Every structure is written in C-alpha cells, then in structure tokens.
Amino acid sequence: MAYPETYQKVLEADQLVRPLAPEDVPAVLDIERQGYSHPWSESVFLDCFKDNYRLWGACHGDMLIAYAVVNYIVDEAHLLNICVHPGARGEGVGRYLLRHVLATAAHEGMSQLLLEVRVSNHAAIALYQDEGFHEVGQRPGYYPAANGREDARVLMRALGH
Template sequence: MSSLLRTQPSFRPMRDDDIDVVIAMEHVVYPFPWTRGNFHDSLQSGYSCWVCQHNQFIVGYAVLMLAAGEAHLLNVTIGLEWQGRGWGRAFMQYLIEVARDYHAETMYLEVRPSNTVARRLYHKLGFEYVAMRKAYYPARQGREDAVIMLLDMKKHA
C-alpha cells in the first residue's frame, strides 16, 4: 500500500455534532480513550479542535491548545482504516500551519514510546526529543511513559 495520498484531505473546525463520530473512532483506536466530556470541554474551552475529512467523511481529528506563543497537541488521531496512507502526515502538516497562523514559536506533543510509527512521523516532520515523562499514560499493566517532543517553528519554516 502506498503511503502517498491519492486524494487530498480537507480540514475543518470540529463541531459538537462531530463528537459521536469522534468518540466512536477514539474507542476503536485507543485502549484508554478520551471521554465525550474531554472533547466537549475542549470545544467549550476554545481549544483549536479539527477534523480531517475525505469526501465529507471524518477520517481523523485533533485537539490543539494554543497559548503564549506555544502550541500543544493534545490529541491527534487517524481512523484505523485510514492509517498508513499519508493522512496522518497531511493532517500534522495542516496542524503545524494552524499553529504558525497563531504565531506559535514551538509545538509540543506527548507520545507513547511504544507508538513507533507516530514517533517516526513526528521526527520526519522535525519534532525532536525533549524529555521522558514517567508513568504518564494508563497501560494494560501499570502505566506507560510519555516521550515529550518539540517542534521549533523557527528552525522548520
């Protein structure tokens, strides 16, 4: 399967009426999903919440917190059936541009050390290792650390 997109995705702000689709996708992709309340609160708090679409069908979503010259990617997900096709890369590139539009100088994210595919993508996009946050994520047995990564927007313009 090619990692190149055959069609271009579209992006739009997430709405309250998207939450049912987002929650359904979240429960398929993650063993410890965000709750409906997490997404609702993100929208109500004014976070930058987005959906990635293909032919009006939601294939992914993201929550980005923007403040004080920083962007913090809280959640980014591509549905399982859409992974490995370049949708994640296109969505991340879009989110980086959103952060730039809000004059963010840096963009942070956390990722599980076990998520090697995402870590490789983030590295290719210019994110660098910053630190390890111990026991950050719930796991099947205990907790899993988080790799904190940073994109310096000035270095990757």
C-alpha cells in the same frame, strides 16, 4: 471501513481539514475508541470547545477520518490528541493533518508545538521525527496501560514565523 488502493491519490485530490464542531463528537468518539486502549470521554472532548483550543477534522468527502486537538497557551501550541481511523492509517492522513496543525499554529503566532507520545508508539514517533520534532524530555508513567502505566516521550518542534 475499507479504502481502495488508490486512496492516496483520492486523498490528495479530495482531502479537507476543517474545524470540528460539537456535533462531530460522536464521529470523533468512534475513531477515538477504535484507536486507543484508554479513550477520552465525551465530556473531555466537549470541554475542549474553548477559545484557546483548536479542534481539527480531516475528512474524505463527508466522512471524518481523523482529528486533532490542540491547546494554545501563550505562544505555545500543545498537541493533546491526534488520531486516524484504523481504516485510513498508513495513507498519509496523519501527516496531512499534522502539517495543517503546524501551519495553523505558526500562522496564529505560536513559537513551538509540543506533544507527548507513548514510548511504544514507534510509527507515531517516526512520523514526528520525520516532520522535524525532537525529544525534549520524558514523562514517566504518563499514559495508562494494560499493565499499569507507560512512559511518554515529550517532543517539540519550533515553528518559524
């Protein structure tokens, strides 16, 4: 998928974040498989269509270009998965979707948003820190990796009400 140089302007004018439906799972899986070395399965995504989850898709026109999966537990939101199509990376889509997740969680009464991120994912870590997240811990061997396991940084951001 190729995007024009003016994609950012188009994105700002034509960006839509909407709830995902089970019918979106094939498009989500396509992005997931292109984005991760150890992608979630279809059954894992389908299992997230429950009351205490929020599944969001960022669209450009009718095309799904990113998604996020958030679990709500009591007053805490946990960002389980966020991924942007490789052809749309670096254009602000991830930030736009993350800000939607944060605003919605705050609006729905969540006090904080937690997430795990691979220690090697410097671009995502920079984005999260830029959006006000700070490290609250690490999870050794949390992610599968090509040569065993990779540690995760646990990041948190308080949500104002």
